[in-house]
Amino acid sequence: MARRNAVRRHELLRLRGRSVAWTPPLLLLVSIAVVDVNTPPTFRIVSWIVLVPGIAAALCGVTGTAVFAVLALCTYAVVDSGWGEGAHASLSDFVLVALGGILATLTCAVRIRGEVRMLHMTRIAETTRRTVLRPLPPGWGGLEHAAVYLAADSAARVGGDFYDIQPCPYGTRVLLGDVQGKGLGAVEAAAALLGTFREAGYHEPRLETVAARLETRMVRHRGHLVALGRDDDSERFATALLLGFPAGDPGIVEIADFGHEPPLVVGPRTVRMLPPGDGLPLGLGDLAEGGPPAVRRVPLAPGETLLLVTDGVTEARNGEHVFYPLVEEVRRAVAADPRAADPRRLVALVRDGTLRHCGGRLADDTTVFAVRRPDGARS
Secondary structure: OHHHHHHHHHOOOEEOOEEOOOHHHHHHHHHHHHHHHOOOOOOOOHHHHHHHHHHHHHHOOHHHHHHHHHHHHHHHHHHHOOOOOOOOOOHHHHHHHHHHHHHHHHHHHHHHHHHHHHHHHHHHHHHHHHHHOOOOOOOHHHOEEEEEEEOOOOOOOOOOEEEEEEEEOOEEEEEEEEEOOOOHHHHHHHHHHHHHHHHHHHHOOOHHHHHHHHHHHHHHHHHHHHHOOOOOHHHOOEEEEEEEEEOOOOOEEEEEEEEOOOOEEEOOOOEEEOOOOOOOOEOOHHHOOOOOOOOEEEEOOOOOEEEEEOHHHHOOEOOOOOEOOHHHHHHHHHHHOHHHHOHHHHHHHHHHHHHHHHOOOOOOOEEEEEEEOOHHHHO
8 A cells, every 4th residue: 555655646747636657658669669660770769669668667656667668678579570571689689678677667666665665754754743743723722823834854844843832720831942953853852842841831830830840851851861872962952932821811921931032922003022031041041040031921912912933933044144024024014904913814924924035945943833812812
């Protein structure tokens, strides 16, 4: 089944859902035969027919390639006979065409095996992505939300950016962060922090305690890597924003900033950047005298959306090395259409603007996350 799916997925030519990958090798086969028959004996191209199974190996499945290998050999024999005028090729020529067909069929089998393995790795990457960045149901935790994640490594499809929403008896908690560095080590750190957030964010009544648990988890994770001898990964840290939407205070959001870009508050009429926090990134808390960052309580007006981004947005540059003007872009969009403050519209606006600004060449993993309380939750 996996092999059949690999053939279907990677056939390069399809028309109305049906494969037409057999068309190029068949056209080449017929063209070589027709040209050779209708040209003088001094211009013989029938030997080019060895290319037919080679083209089929690149486009078709193993069975199709084997069929074209046989057709090429038979066509070579018929055309070379000169339609009754006698054969012109030696036995070695037929052996060459036959050997070319066999090699093309084997090459196709190797290609299909590689594609099956690639599909398997893609499924693993997709499963990893869903584990680290689990799908969030609409209205999860009583919040309107939207998110987009773009990995700088498009093949891996997952990196060091992470986010999640965790409902709890005390309201709803939100976490967004960016692990320093790239590769599987960054994914491991992100998964460790998300696991702690999903547990502590549910059970702990105070956001300060959740923040302390995240710092402890990052330190423990680094200690584990040191014990494993992975010193290169043990120096990682993570910037993060931890938000709390208290159940009994719908006009307030609590924010703990671990050295991350502060949220942008986007309303139907106003756009304001919150002041940066004084916390250090997760994993560097031992350098701070006061421990985890203080939790700030920020008032939110009805209809205001919190826009959270990672440095893939704020550090995106164009060809002239100019940074993406996030605040200015959002302000222009809201001034033109107040509905741009809707989480889905806002995320799409920032995503498209970032990709347009950098020409689609992302230098870092990019996450855009927007969240707000529905208006009904304030009544």
